[in-house]
Amino acid sequence: MTHRKSRPAFGVLVFFAVALSLSAYFIFAAVQGDYGLFRRAEIQVEAGALRAELAGLEADVERMENLTRRLSDEFLDPDLLDQQARDVLGLIRTDEIVVR
Template sequence: MKKFNVITNAFSKMAFTLLSTALCLYFAHAALLGPSGITRRAEVLEENAKAKAHRDERAAELAKQENLVRRLSSESLDADLADERIRDVLGYMRSDEVEFRMPD
């Protein structure tokens, strides 16, 4: 009977150790590779940085467009800008100008 208790005691210690190790490994895996683990956090931070850069590009583009609209408004018409836009959009040019077209 004493030998049986020693075997049972040793088996229970080994089972506890294995279970504890398996549980620790599971939590370590979840902490590193899980849906809210360290690698996912790095991915989210990278996506966030890309989104901020995209937002800043769009804000700069918006500011540029607002500046053009403001300069072309009837309250403060910029003659040089209006002349440039008319030439680009409508293809107008003055009679004393020469245009050179380069092949694409």
């Protein structure tokens, strides 16, 4: 009795090579692709930065709305009006000394 080493068929080797190649491609695409894990992490970081920028812009808008309301005809803030007259028109009071 002679023992022959059985070798897998060539078709089986090709099948596993193709399956391994496809698996490697899909794993790479899932990690590095346009919709992969790394891109998702980048998008989350970018979304956090945009949320922070939005909060800052909303605070600026709120501040400007407050200043606009304080200078409106319905509500006049004398201190704010005085500040604007000084800044925009360059006015000073009679009891003040200008130092240049």
